[in-house]
Amino acid sequence: MNIQQNKPAETGSTMPAGETEILRLDAEERQKLWKQLAAEAERYFVDVEELSVTPPMDPEAIRQNLASFRFDEGVAPAEVTDFVVTMLRKYQVQQAHPMYYGLFNPASSTMGVAGDFLAAVFNPQLAAWSHSPIAAEIENHLISTFGGLFGYDEAETEGTFTSGGAEANHTALLTAITAHFPGFSEQGVRSLRGQPVFYVSSQSHHSFLKAARFCGLGTGAVRHVPVDSKLRMSAGSLADIIRKDIRDGLEPFMVVASAGTTNAGVIDPLQQIADVAREFGL
Structure with missing residues (x-):
């Protein structure tokens, strides 16, 4: 079956009758597709432990598989679904595997899958x-x-x-700089008295560098605080760096503490860091 079908538009369809239905299948074909997807999802959850936790690092093999698809002719929904499932079962870290202990890619949950499905349907x-x-x-x-x-x-x-941690960090940075420098929201960086700086652990996520660029501050605004032997931000070092920066005419406005660092999942001494931030009005 080719998915490029000339069929009358269904009731409720926004496409004129007779136009090629490439992405919107009729009720019968949709039901077949839903059943196929549900069966593949159930198969994955049942036998994921038989798969390799990590994928083979073979980009050439992946590219050869992708090269088999041509965009000048249609492919049946069942065929393309089979292809994608096969590729995902082989060329992906399997977060649902019982031997997967990764930090940032949690396994799918049943209700999470259901929620994503409904979000995709109702959009x-x-x-x-x-x-x-x-x-x-x-x-x-x-x-x-x-x-x-x-x-x-x-x-x-x-x-x-937010879409994830990077957007959340960017949002936090914008919120903090707007709260600390009232003119920033309307006039931007030209309203600032001096070079604004904020403080992160040397183990912090690199998205703060990206956020500093997005906000027009530059990466020089990111101050990295040393960590102790357990990879936690040193509250004492933080206070010392802030004092020096103030003496040097810089404008501190935010401290970032991590409740689970990117590299090691370490939790910074949150209360001590909060006390330092409060001391300096950050």
Whole structure:
């Protein structure tokens, strides 16, 4: 079967009748595809421990497999699904494997898969509240609830979901610099009195360097604090560096502590670091 089919548009379809349906299958074909996907998902969860935890590092073999696809002719949904599943079972770290102990790639959960499926089907758009009021309110409800769990006043807790740690770090940096330098939001870096700097552990995620570039601060604004023998940020060294930077005319505005570093999963001495930040008004 070729997925480029000339069929009448279904009721509710936004495509005119008779146009080629490349991505929108009819009800019968959709049901076949859903069954195939569900069967493959169940097979994966059942026999993942029989797969290799790590993939073979063979880019040439992967490229040869991909080269078999041509974009001037259609491929049946079942065929392309089989291909993708086969490739993922072989050429990917298998996070669901019981011998996988990686830090940042958690195994899929049943409800996580269900949630992703529903999000893909309904495709809620959160750019404006009116586009998907329920999705926007779900976000608000979860943000305030988790804020309460962290000790914040739920009624005053606001935020947004992010795509991951890098976007979250970028958001934190923008929030901190805007709070510390009121003119930054409107006038940007030209409103700052001097070179702004913020402090991270030498074990921190490199996305802070990227965030500093995005915000126009440059990587020179990122101050790396030494760690102790357990790879935790040294609160004493942090205080010393901040004092020196202030004497040198720099403008400290934020301290970043890690509750699980990228390299080793180490938790910095959060309370001690918070005390230092509070001492200097950061």
